[in-house]
Amino acid sequence: MELRQLRYFIRAAELLNFTNAAAELYVSQSTLSQQIKQLEDNLCVSLFDRLGKRVRLTEAGNMFLSHARKTLREADEGRQVLKDLVDLKTGNLTIGATYGLTAVLVEAIAVFSLRYPDVSIQIIFGSTEYLLECIYTAKIDCMLSFMPVQSSESLEIKPLFSAALSLVVHQSNELAKRRKITLRQLARIQLALPARSYSVRNHLEVALSREGMNLPGAIEVNDINTLLHLADTGHWSTVLMSSSLFNFPSLRAIPLEGTDMQRQATITLPLGVYRKKSLVALSEIIFNKS
Amino acid sequence: MELRQLRYFIRAAELLNFTNAAAELYVSQSTLSQQIKQLEDNLCVSLFDRLGKRVRLTEAGNMFLSHARKTLREADEGRQVLKDLVDLKTGNLTIGATYGLTAVLVEAIAVFSLRYPDVSIQIIFGSTEYLLECIYTAKIDCMLSFMPVQSSESLEIKPLFSAALSLVVHQSNELAKRRKITLRQLARIQLALPARSYSVRNHLEVALSREGMNLPGAIEVNDINTLLHLADTGHWSTVLMSSSLFNFPSLRAIPLEGTDMQRQATITLPLGVYRKKSLVALSEIIFNKS
DNA sequence: TGTTCTATATCGATTATTTCGATTTATAAA
């Protein structure tokens, strides 16, 4: 049984005239006749009663007709789904991001989901290492992180913008107007810091140890949003990438002085595999925003 | 798109290994690879990401998989329906009959529907001429009537049993013990006769006119069962084919004397068209009974 | 009743497609 045979059978059953059906299907009457016979042989039943010139559906033919139609309809539906996928009318996009890039991400998907409301979006936060693993195992379609731009056979890493490791203070804070601040000055501030699982914390620790410093016991939180809320009270300050400020108009990010304080925000996509259209659309939005 | 390609695709998607899938499908890896590529070309999307040795479903491949499965399942279901039809687990049987053969018919379909409860049965009563027309237009699958046995190119007419035009009386009637009765004697009996639309009535009229007789005004009913009920009261008698007695133990059929009083009950089936299995089964039951 | 017309079946030849085995290419594992 092949779809071709079902197509031929259906038209023949509808017209009850092999010659006309063959003409409509752009094949010879002989071809149609043979293909239908082959289908009948395959099914071990007659689908038509041959009454000389005339043909008529048998009971079997009549019952099979609806299934043949449904089979073709199902196949067409499969086709349509793929077409919709290409047209971004369906599908799924899974984006990985480190917390520091929440702001860019939120802005981008706001635009994206407005433009393509039928594409469902999943966001996975995690460390750069974890997300990289996810890229390789195709758990995510792309990732936003502070990955260094580097050439790779299997990854395309594109720079978005540069962000600075910054002290985040409330606008009422005496330091709020500063253009920059040294690491030494941090020690004098009431700090709430991101947990060690965050790359920004690691980045900060490396910078401190390079100066032979370490910070006094500070509040440690494993949620960036909570840190921002703490800072928003004015009682605490925190250290984050400048890009992490989002929706907190009262907060100010003051870049830390020193080498290697700038980090490149990047979007990373797998290379050498089919790139879904929704991914291309999203990454274009991210670029236009940054 | 052909079912073969869907079959190959599904197994390949399940195993994510073309070599193994090809082996299971008893084709070469080369064949599978080419057929899948052809399917992809046809659909204008990649279904697999090729990662050197490894393959992985794309989003499109994943979405298409379920439709491919459903398509094949639907095709299989069509197959199954035909198998069920052959196994008499489904289907429809439409039987035409003249009223005189109700008894045989009822007995036969009682056995049939017990044995094949899933085959639905439709019964159409009508004149022999009407039923014959129905046979030709395939409205009915077979007919039970008093058709004369004759050879025909398009009909198979098989004798069932012989029935006599008979006077039907209650067992309490003085004539009940008679072996036969003449037409002349009918005139002296209180008769309820079948309406002129019944062939049995026509048969009787022909016999009477041959004798130069006609019956005095009698009750005329267009329902055989009602006639039998009337006879069962003992107040009336009626004239029917002997085979029409059914479920009335108190009634007796006394054959009418004269030429051409015997008629052959027959089953008529169309010739030269596919004969459904349920029809073969039913006609066998009818033969075993008669 | 025969004649013509028309629709399906069948046949042989042609063309297209599928399949295979061998080879190449790429990558994962050792």
Next chain:
DNA sequence: TTTATAAATCGAAATAATCGATATAGAACA
């Protein structure tokens, strides 16, 4: 690196689909 393994590709062979011509058989008509 080398080795092993899996998919892609290629050309040849096998298979299947298609076609045109023709045979066959009801239907329509005189």
